[in-house]
Amino acid sequence: MLNKFFDFLKGYVIIEISGKNYERFLNICLGKKIPIRTTKPCKGGVVISVGRSDFKRLRGIARDCGVRVRILKKCGIYHFVRKYRHRYVFLVCSVISFLLLFVTSSYIWTVEIHGAKPGDIPMLSQMLRDNGVFVGAKKRDIKDIYAIKNDIINHTDGIAWLWVYLDGTKADVRVLNRRTVDNMIDISKPCSIVSTAEGIIKSVTVKAGETALKAGDAVFKGDTLISGRVRAFKEGSAENYMYVHALGEVYAYTVHKKTVRQKLYTVKEECQKEHKKYYTLELFGKKYNLYGRKRVNYQTYRTEKYLHELKMPFTGYAGIGILCENYIKTNRIKNPISEELAFDMARDRLEEEICSALGIKSEKLDEKAGYRKISDDEIEVECTVSFIENIGTKEPIRSEEIEQYGDTDAAGA
Amino acid sequence: MKRLKERFADSFSVSREAVTDDAHITMAGNSEIYIENYRGIIEYKQDIIRLFIKDGVLLIEGRGLLIQSLRPEDIFIRGAVSRVEFFNI
Numbered sequence: 001m002l003n004k005f006f007d008f009l010k011g012y013v014i015i016e017i018s019g020k021n022y023e024r025f026l027n028i029c030l031g032k033k034i035p036i037r038t039t040k041p042c043k044g045g046v047v048i049s050v051g052r053s054d055f056k057r058l059r060g061i062a063r064d065c066g067v068r069v070r071i072l073k074k075c076g077i078y079h080f081v082r083k084y085r086h087r088y089v090f091l092v093c094s095v096i097s098f099l100l101l102f103v104t105s106s107y108i109w110t111v112e113i114h115g116a117k118p119g120d121i122p123m124l125s126q127m128l129r130d131n132g133v134f135v136g137a138k139k140r141d142i143k144d145i146y147a148i149k150n151d152i153i154n155h156t157d158g159i160a161w162l163w164v165y166l167d168g169t170k171a172d173v174r175v176l177n178r179r180t181v182d183n184m185i186d187i188s189k190p191c192s193i194v195s196t197a198e199g200i201i202k203s204v205t206v207k208a209g210e211t212a213l214k215a216g217d218a219v220f221k222g223d224t225l226i227s228g229r230v231r232a233f234k235e236g237s238a239e240n241y242m243y244v245h246a247l248g249e250v251y252a253y254t255v256h257k258k259t260v261r262q263k264l265y266t267v268k269e270e271c272q273k274e275h276k277k278y279y280t281l282e283l284f285g286k287k288y289n290l291y292g293r294k295r296v297n298y299q300t301y302r303t304e305k306y307l308h309e310l311k312m313p314f315t316g317y318a319g320i321g322i323l324c325e326n327y328i329k330t331n332r333i334k335n336p337i338s339e340e341l342a343f344d345m346a347r348d349r350l351e352e353e354i355c356s357a358l359g360i361k362s363e364k365l366d367e368k369a370g371y372r373k374i375s376d377d378e379i380e381v382e383c384t385v386s387f388i389e390n391i392g393t394k395e396p397i398r399s400e401e402i403e404q405y406g407d408t409d410a411a412g413a
Numbered sequence: 414m415k416r417l418k419e420r421f422a423d424s425f426s427v428s429r430e431a432v433t434d435d436a437h438i439t440m441a442g443n444s445e446i447y448i449e450n451y452r453g454i455i456e457y458k459q460d461i462i463r464l465f466i467k468d469g470v471l472l473i474e475g476r477g478l479l480i481q482s483l484r485p486e487d488i489f490i491r492g493a494v495s496r497v498e499f500f501n502i
Binding site: 022023026027030031033035036037038039040041046048 | 453454455456457458459478479480481482483484485
């Protein structure tokens with residue numbers, strides 16, 4: 001690799017050797033320690049590439065061997081400079097272009113925010129602007145990326161972590177949103193445990209709170225299983241309750257039923273040779289469509305997007321890029337499948353849907369599945385699965401009720 | 414003399430081709446051949462390459478054979494090699 005680079009710097013010549021004794025020519029070159037890079041046989045001879053300095057020594061060898069030497073191409077920096085040495089305007093323009101690129105690459109031209117919720121983007125942009133990260137800002141003015149990160153993380157509620165990468169003229173901001181657990185209730189606040197599904201109670205374990213349920217009882221969705229309202233009065237005296245954070249597990253036999261329609265064929269999209277390419281020029285954060293209106297007349301097509309960014313050595317992304325959108329025509333091919341296969345596919349999907357909604361420690365007891373044909377190319381599949389599962393979920397007790405009836409003691413009943 | 418060189422190489426754990434000038438041939442699958450200690454090229458075409466090595470001729474047959482690098486001490490050939498044969502002279 002390094003040798004190729006030096007060859008390119010020093011310049012090399014691609015020549016065609018033709019005649020009867022070209023093998024002899026190669027052997028003499030080797031004997032005189034002339035390194036030959038790529039060789040390729042051609043009609044009546046061979047094409048080789050030799051260094052610029054070695055080329056001068058070939059003339060005598062060619063004469064001795066009786067072969068003809070013809071230059072096909074001159075390559076490398078040396079030949080390039082030699083060719084354009086009198087084109088002063090070209091030279092000046094090249095220097096100006098390079099200078100412009102280096103000057104423009106010291107500014108930020110694009111700020112990209114990834115992973116943030118759409119509602120958070122204006123607020124994040126403003127915070128980045130306050131910290132000096134905005135379109136048109138000088139890169140050298142942004143000194144402490146860590147301070148920017150810490151400032152945004154500490155002053156924003158919904159963001160768990162944030163990264164700011166400076167890649168050339170692009171500021172790439174990646175956001176990781178804080179995850180919130182919906183079912184989580186503060187342990188110091190009173191709550192009850194209610195049912196999430198209908199079923200027959202198998203076992204009840206109460207750690208805090210009060211329940212009237214026993215094994216064999218039927219419950220419906222939304223019924224209170226373990227109440228956070230605990231009686232704190234003797235019979236005959238005034239009603240007084242203690243409100244606690246209910247804790248416990250309620251296992252019940254439940255039945256989940258789901259139906260889905262399944263086609264009796266699968267659809268495969270096959271790419272055709274026809275395709276259309278549209279290019280968009282990305283210039284310092286702004287996009288310019290090079291083809292006017294995009295017209296894709298294909299009925300079905302697949303889209304592929306590539307972004308080619310101009311990256312300068314040492315400075316990275318220079319703010320110029322070409323976005324290529326390739327629209328490939330596709331044909332939709334229907335492959336018929338048997339009713340049994342369609343049934344199996346739909347059942348697997350239904351099982352996955354049902355099981356993904358279950359909590360931990362759930363136990364599958366039984367499964368029944370069946371199907372009926374509703375048209376020539378469609379069946380309806382029904383899947384019924386019975387489980388033993390924990391059906392309890394926490395629900396906070398309304399504050400008005402607590403104020404009306406009594407005390408709270410979230411530490412336990 | 415050759416026997417003596419071989420015995421010397423064996424007793425000092427030196428590779429034989431370093432002492433005896435025998436050709437050292439390395440193949441990577443059937444797409445690359447690297448030959449050290451060759452003497453010269455006898456024939457070079459897209460489907461056949463014949464090399465002169467010590468004590469004989471090495472024949473390489475295949476499709477699209479291409480000499481990638483040609484130096485006095487080694488030669489690197491690329492292409493779909495189908496046969497490698499050695500002829501004693």
